Amino acid sequence: MPQALKSKRFTSLLQDRRARVSEQTQANRTDSYGAARSEKLKVSGIEHFPVKEPVSGRRYSVVKVLTEDGFVGFGEGGPATSREFAAAGELLIGLPATASEVARKRLAEIPSLKAAVNTALLDIVGRFSKAPIYQVLGGPTRFKARGMTPLIGESNESLIEALNVARNAGFRAFMVPLPTVAARNQGRAFVLAARKRLEQLREAGGEESDFVLDGAGVLSPGDASSLASEFERFHLLWFDEPCQLTNLSPIRKIAAETVTPIGFGRFVSNAGVFQDLLREQLIDILRPSLAGNGISEIRKMAALSETYYVAVAPHHDGGPIGTAAALHLAASLPNFFVQQIPRPAAEADRRMRAELAGVAAERVEDGYAILPTGPGLGISVNEEALKKYRDSGV
């Protein structure tokens, strides 16, 4: 039999078998939570706070979940519509806050709220247990979590200024944007411009500053490959989203050619995509989006990548409640490497973050974020501030 036919038969047999077995798994049986056995921690209501940073315009949503027995939990995710939010509320009322796997299944069709709800439920469980979320998850594997912040600026000069400000705020790792991408396959001048940018930043930051180059998924595979090879001896922490993750063949080429570590994941919302990248050794650091996946989902992705000796550094471009969730996640993961923590340039935006969750929530010292130690998320969320910064566009 020709090889192609053989593998086709194998694939279809496999799918057939998998389908037969998976029909019987727990997730595919009818949800039997109609009359939940547990009387404690039943979700009684949900509130939604879409918020927006006044200067940067960064938008995210905060969810507040209440239980019949008087517990409250907060969680943050990406922007969501009020319709999505109302639908999520209907799906969750009556469910015990502990049953986050059931919430995950029920919210499968509303991905924008999965993360926020997951954090809020874990916040409730932590408050019930009078323990930080990382204690619920499996205890701290580290006592502080390395932080990394994206530098914002167009010119090299503005980035150096941002670097100095971020260094003073305690960061030692920075994500750097590419020089403006004018066209596909831009050749040597572009590569040299990127190199010059990073060299100037290293000179300004000193030897103990480290860098992630943010490809943001905009480069052609050719340009990505050239850059990856150019930076091999510069020792980036990693090259993030060097090209679009549309299929694996260009990534195979980049990963095979370069020793520069490669990160992917901010656009990924399915562990299966990471499975493909890991299986073929195409990824050095998992970058799942915090806003799109949430703590429990990322813990599963991390369990997968641990067996490939690959670390996790969740992508985070939201607010301080998200940062707090990320730090609990970081504390719980054996294969955590660094947490991205946004640090807006404008004072007004930073004030908003401090008002939402307190200044301590995003404090970084000598390169490391301090772990929260209170119950649940370990921060106190200021509802007045949530209202004050309401995103009127939602």
Added chain:
Amino acid sequence: MKRRQFITTLAGAGVAGQLKLHPALGAEPAGDSGVSLPSPLGARAFRSVGSKVKITNMKVFGVSLTPDSDRPYVFVKLETNAGVVGWGEGTLEGKAGAVIECVNDFRDFIVGSDPMQVEHHWQSMYVHSFYRAGPVIGSAISGIDQAMWDIRGKLLDLPVYELLGGPVDPRGVRGYYHANARSREDLIRLRETAHEQGITCFKSGIPGYYEWIETHSKIKQAVEGMELLREGLGPDIDIGVDFHAKTSPTVASILVKEVEPLNLLFIEEPCPPENVKAMARIAARSTTPIATGERLVAAYSCRELVAMGVVDILQTDINHVGGITALWKVGAMAEASGISMAPHACEGPIGGLATVHVDAAMPNFLVQEICSGVQPAMKEKVWEEWLGFPAMRMVDGRFPLPEKPGLGFELSEESLKKYPFGGTRPMARVFHRDGSVAEW
């Protein structure tokens, strides 16, 4: 110190009380705690985020239900300064003495450490064992890991499956017994009992021992045995058949193809576990789902099976794979590839109950084994005598979920004394007609 002093009452734990930290879970006070305990390497770094709870003693018990048992239970008990104790199981068939010694080898890792940090200790026991873990180290880690989860649940006041985000199905965990019946009449009787009790699944084995290549009569006998199972148990009961790695890939391939029309739930271990490509060769030849994994240790050992997409069902055993921590990770990894979980359980009641907790939290959970028949025997009576409830007995085809915090049972050391350790005994040793070694 009494547990009561650590656990504040939950009454009125509403808005006003909920931001208070559990008194035992707060960071350590700066001064000396007054208790003289060893400080394990690396523990001091966690003063700012760890808990005040410390493991004060670790005990390991070999428990033989019969003096010549090949699988004396290996139970681990961790005692803490919070008045809470935790139990775990690391029973390894045929190697009880080795696991007991291995648990003791981990004493320096455990006594004086914070039981809340189960993931951290798991990593340390696994990574700092340097050679990584085979079944002996894996089983020792399993026992300690389960005991820590038991303590964690008790301190956090939740059953372990709720700490893990479950239960996915609050009615309990679907299970199967072994079909200890060979004749058509016995199988029909078993089917009737199953229908009465709500049991939906059974597992059976294939008879005899198999050589590298098999004769027509031997293959026919195995196929007819499986056909008889389907005929006797009827069309609506799920059937797993355990090849127990007795067959070579060559022989297994023939069998898995022959029995396609029987629509078995799975065939288990169609060949030994060391060679994933050999397993893949068998799996590629049949629509019958393939299950394996009971002998694998840590999620690492399942990686290739999952990556190659070879199997449909993973069966890692909570007493060998590395406890709750590792079984949960295997489940998470399998989930990403659409693989289901049907954990193996053929040891004692602690591991059995621990695995039910993990099952309850896995969306890709399929069915849970217990090496028991529909009628409880001596073993099940002893378990009930120890734990005060019929552990690992199904109700309506499901293992009920424990409701108490932690693993959800109490066990006294005293009750184990009736079954002293009878020493290590080998598992079955079987030989072919020509005297050569056979797989059992």
